[in-house]
Amino acid sequence: MFYYQEKLINEIVPDRPDPAAAKALQEILGGHFGEMRTMMQFSFQSANFRGPATEYRDLIRGIFIEEISHVELVQATINQLLDDSGSTSKADNTGDPALTSAVGDGLTYHYIIGAQSSLPVDSSGNPWNGSWVYDHGNLVSNLLDNLVLEATGTLQKSRIYEMSANKTMRETLAFLMVRDNAHQNAYAKALETLGVKWGNVLPVPDYDLKQYPECRKYIERGWNNIQFNFRMDSTRIGEIFQGTSPGRHGGTLSMAEPPMGFPVPVLAERPIEHSPEIPTVGKDPLFTSRV
Amino acid sequence: MFYYQEKLINEIVPDRPDPAAAKALQEILGGHFGEMRTMMQFSFQSANFRGPATEYRDLIRGIFIEEISHVELVQATINQLLDDSGSTSKADNTGDPALTSAVGDGLTYHYIIGAQSSLPVDSSGNPWNGSWVYDHGNLVSNLLDNLVLEATGTLQKSRIYEMSANKTMRETLAFLMVRDNAHQNAYAKALETLGVKWGNVLPVPDYDLKQYPECRKYIERGWNNIQFNFRMDSTRIGEIFQGTSPGRHGGTLSMAEPPMGFPVPVLAERPIEHSPEIPTVGKDPLFTSRV
Amino acid sequence: MFYYQEKLINEIVPDRPDPAAAKALQEILGGHFGEMRTMMQFSFQSANFRGPATEYRDLIRGIFIEEISHVELVQATINQLLDDSGSTSKADNTGDPALTSAVGDGLTYHYIIGAQSSLPVDSSGNPWNGSWVYDHGNLVSNLLDNLVLEATGTLQKSRIYEMSANKTMRETLAFLMVRDNAHQNAYAKALETLGVKWGNVLPVPDYDLKQYPECRKYIERGWNNIQFNFRMDSTRIGEIFQGTSPGRHGGTLSMAEPPMGFPVPVLAERPIEHSPEIPTVGKDPLFTSRV
């Protein structure tokens, strides 16, 4: 059973609207290697787990729980990047179109389907697809697949990082790159308990996270080697997530309390998009004008 | 941010394996109107919510959180229905195939992709699709869409109920039909606050849940008019979910603590499916034989 | 603009329910080479037509209009094959499941999504897909593509014909095979006006329709060489659809009035599927029992 408090796992740093960045970030939310897939893949792998070695199940499930908060964080980031990217009010008297930004570099869906907000699609507008989620029903296959998933997640984030200098986008990417690193460590360490020695190949990509200015503070807190514990009962995850980090950057793996959380940004109403548009109750019929 | 304790929101009642029932239940998990969609649809609608009327956002989010536990419950139910449906051990000496049940009325995927366990697909094997999730960016559209979603969820469950007398399947369906009823009430009530009077049209379908033997105990507890609260902080959901139930069966809406939870069934190892198959560490190479 | 009268273009011959035949027939409705595609492909090709040679546009459009009635005919045929295939009333007192036929050779969707009725999917349950529709924007490509489409439609129908002796299924297939033959003739003749001589290769497949007992009466009426005219204004289709038939069976092409039409079968209510379930208005709340 799942519980919730209304806080984001990391801060949304304000900056200008950036519809093209929002489009690119959809890959991280609804793409083949995005957060929706990590969430659902680890959900199925932990729910379907067999046998008594529950320390592996607890590891996968522990990351699954955090991923639900990652989905929420990327949704909020995309919303921030889109918000106010069209006209903020209804069309002015000149009759000029208010949503021309919808037909430029952005994703048309963002303005037609929703009201400048996130969607379960990737950066090309392709909907998230359940065939991407894989529970192989075999521990080694699952751990290797999960390692590829986290590694590719990091890789794609490091590429999107180069597509815009927008601070809203980069802060979220930086946080997630550090956490993906921790999750790479988790799956790599689990394979280490089964006999694998990784040498210098991890993490993927072969970067120094401290070179990303936004990553530094997270690295200083050691968040690349920490697993947040969102369990309200006991878990065996610490039996695996401990000792020397399997990545080339070293460090020691340990469990920690979750971040204290950050407020969810408030999204203003967008009348031009008819959002959310609460009908007036118990009054005369309401006639909203366009202009 | 999301938290977890390892308990199911309802009990898994044991019965014989039933691969055909497991196949039908996939519609409830990964289908167009299944629990994965309710979970993701309410996730996007609450994350993307605009404006100050946060009682509506809290209502949608409150149901979203419960739906994560519904996904977990249906995964566990499908697993129970599949488990032990092939041979439980490696093929016997006669050489007879161990997994012929995979090529009968069941879903072939259940035995090839995973090891007799749940998948993010529907009853015909079609993968879950992100285009089904809809945040219209408009409150009335969202509430009506969500009402259709919950109503259809109930409707499909009541049809699948007639496909097998298997107790594992029917108990989970009965619980979810009662909860879908509560969620229909939630969205119908939200529309009532905006001026709609429902008369006798709800709930859909036009049934008396007490006629389903497994539903009776839940109705007696009033769970068709209760919203479980999985929030660890405050929520405005009670501003809407209160007063007379909008459905024809009457009653009073109120908030309640979540169920106490039930243990997640332990799934035995399935060597014939190579699951989970923990490689031996620090020993001589292991040579597992088939027979 | 389109007009309608509630008649089917051909008769539904009653026979026993046959869910497996209904499943196979879905290929003819929602498959890659089914009636939904012919309808939409000819719709796009005629709407997008360029230039003054409107006799070709009128030919394509004329067949498009008939295809809308073909879609309606196959929907009705599938409905007839499914109807009464589960229990016709609510579950009896023994508590035995009423819809076990849903989990046998049939398509599970037919009983879960709808109430024993047709769907826009193919025989494997895959949804109809817009990428199958093609308007090449070039006349020769379009005519050749349409010829392949009609030929394959016939071919698939002749194969499904061999899958069941059910009269409901075979009568509809026989009518459509004769009409597909006429439409093959139409596209082949259009190519003939551009210079192609077909020799003996048409129609595909290389059959004698009179060997199918149900086809004989249609052949005797000459329906393999007739194009029904559903236009309420004038059309140039007859400039092409005239003269010697391009197929090996010979005959003369000519226009004709549409068939007189046949009544749409009435589908009884299916309470066990909650269909259609009209809520009672202005009365006390209704409590429908399952038993």
Added chain:
Amino acid sequence: MFYYQEKLINEIVPDRPDPAAAKALQEILGGHFGEMRTMMQFSFQSANFRGPATEYRDLIRGIFIEEISHVELVQATINQLLDDSGSTSKADNTGDPALTSAVGDGLTYHYIIGAQSSLPVDSSGNPWNGSWVYDHGNLVSNLLDNLVLEATGTLQKSRIYEMSANKTMRETLAFLMVRDNAHQNAYAKALETLGVKWGNVLPVPDYDLKQYPECRKYIERGWNNIQFNFRMDSTRIGEIFQGTSPGRHGGTLSMAEPPMGFPVPVLAERPIEHSPEIPTVGKDPLFTSRV
């Protein structure tokens, strides 16, 4: 059975080519809530209808028939917006590319697959998908779903309206917004006959159509409260579509004859796209040059 006369249900107002507007309009044609879905959803719901309350079936079918003409209208509108958007003749002697507009803000498909013409895809190029069509097999579910469908159709059109001032695009959107309003009224009224009172929540969105200049003439004709009758035989639709409009704007529902219809615009040949390109018959081989 379906009949046709070659007239559009509304006028195509000429304006400049606008490939970006054509791209956005594809959502209205081939999107999740576009005209192809309304057409097919109402087709399946009316064909699959059960029981004697045929006034509801006739209502759904009546709207279905009009939707076929809506599909035709949007196809023609997209064609008008695309036409002449590349070079109108073969590439000039400078060798400059003639179709660079294809690789800008427009949809590449519009120039590669077809010859500057409409397609069964949405605004992001995703093909129309049969899983979007839903016949729940239950009257209340169907009516609510259809209401959401018409409401979202209007909502999306009002957003696309803000994306360009192009008159071709805006006139078609304005007409369809008024008709969607009428169809919202139809489904809302049908639910009213079952006991629902809508208060002020309809129509969605909460707009005054008269604020859209192009809508005014249609509102003055009362087309938001009229159902056009395309039946050539009798229909019971008027038993439902009568009396006070269920929307907040009031008025009285009534049936009417269809619009008189408008000519389908003639699309010129596009040699650079090889469209339609009629091969010369009975002459020497033709060698068309590019320049």
Added chain:
Amino acid sequence: MFYYQEKLINEIVPDRPDPAAAKALQEILGGHFGEMRTMMQFSFQSANFRGPATEYRDLIRGIFIEEISHVELVQATINQLLDDSGSTSKADNTGDPALTSAVGDGLTYHYIIGAQSSLPVDSSGNPWNGSWVYDHGNLVSNLLDNLVLEATGTLQKSRIYEMSANKTMRETLAFLMVRDNAHQNAYAKALETLGVKWGNVLPVPDYDLKQYPECRKYIERGWNNIQFNFRMDSTRIGEIFQGTSPGRHGGTLSMAEPPMGFPVPVLAERPIEHSPEIPTVGKDPLFTSRV
């Protein structure tokens, strides 16, 4: 550039028709982890390779080339399993349907789309999807992904092996399990050159191939540690594929000439499926009868 000789890479062992086995085998051909994906994934990864370390590109390309022959082998195996599974001639005089096997445990597509022959779909009939193919653009990610791909291929084959005792099916699976083992070794060894030590975790699954009777002869030939060389020019693959095998079963990796090849089975005509049906040229029109 690619060259061909008409030989299969392994023998097709004859046995009875087995449509259910053919259906399961489609997963190996057109599934998420089937041969079509391995072929295309390695095609893209080798074509897109960057930088001077071409020994890795040659390794990936070398396996790519072999996979084209694997696709051909699985196509031939499915064809053998399907062939003669319906009636071998046209329907007899009793009028009994000839293709009832199409509506039982098999895949309906196999009889409707083609004439008892293979298709680019998986075991549930879902079409092969390009989103499964992944070139991460990063060597470590690619090698790990390819290792998961080969491991899962083996795992699924070992499960399908248990679904039927059919010799045609089992021989092909046995050959491919041994080859997948060799390809696991190739990717694991490539990672070893980058520093990874695998301990006992490979191959996946943790089996002894010699326990599968059909595998023994291939193991005795050492084919689990051999890479066939289909290059007609030089290749650097041997710089990686050499030395001790990275799997727990040991042995030494080495290059070898391809197998000598086996004849492609001849498929008889199937008149009842109209296949291939050569029209008669230069004769009187042909009237093929059904009976």
Added chain:
Amino acid sequence: MFYYQEKLINEIVPDRPDPAAAKALQEILGGHFGEMRTMMQFSFQSANFRGPATEYRDLIRGIFIEEISHVELVQATINQLLDDSGSTSKADNTGDPALTSAVGDGLTYHYIIGAQSSLPVDSSGNPWNGSWVYDHGNLVSNLLDNLVLEATGTLQKSRIYEMSANKTMRETLAFLMVRDNAHQNAYAKALETLGVKWGNVLPVPDYDLKQYPECRKYIERGWNNIQFNFRMDSTRIGEIFQGTSPGRHGGTLSMAEPPMGFPVPVLAERPIEHSPEIPTVGKDPLFTSRV
């Protein structure tokens, strides 16, 4: 069985990077009528061929083999068009984003999924789909379908040719247009052997290839009437591919040796995309910096 030598079937002519051209060319690689489909369609049709008329099987197979090299050529062309389209080195000290070209007219996938390289998707980013491949199991249907496929391939290439003057793009298109012409001739000739006379309708489109400057040299070599033979054993293809060309441009069909082949361009490393990034072995941990 398939063999390979590392040469491209045609030359890659260098020019500037052109991400928009690369996006358009994806239609030719992974689109509905692209080279991946031709390759797989002819693979299935030749593998599934029935009966003794193997000259037709050999024709289809011969074209299949060449298509594998076409896929390779288009992959290399897209890579050339993308390469160096972002910054070639890591972000400069100004902190300006290096991959802004990814969020302009190009395909975002090209920079996020891979490192500026080709993908199995079409020009709108939709993944290649197995439902497009068709083996009708009937010779005439297959030959007609293949003719449409080759004709549409040419048609689309001639349209993309007009989208950019980039030499890299145009040279590959020109070569493939000539080869598609040869393949149209092959399928048209095969139908001619069955009795069809084509008159002037072929090839599609109705162009004179010599008007495309890049095509002239290929036409002068007669490559529009030549079938390259990639078979290492004997083939009956010459029994069909001989005599007068069925197209309006005349000429004589004949077999020929394959082109001598051209070197595959070397793609430089792209550190900013982490490609390919070989981890250092046996050294101190590597810390790559971003700047």
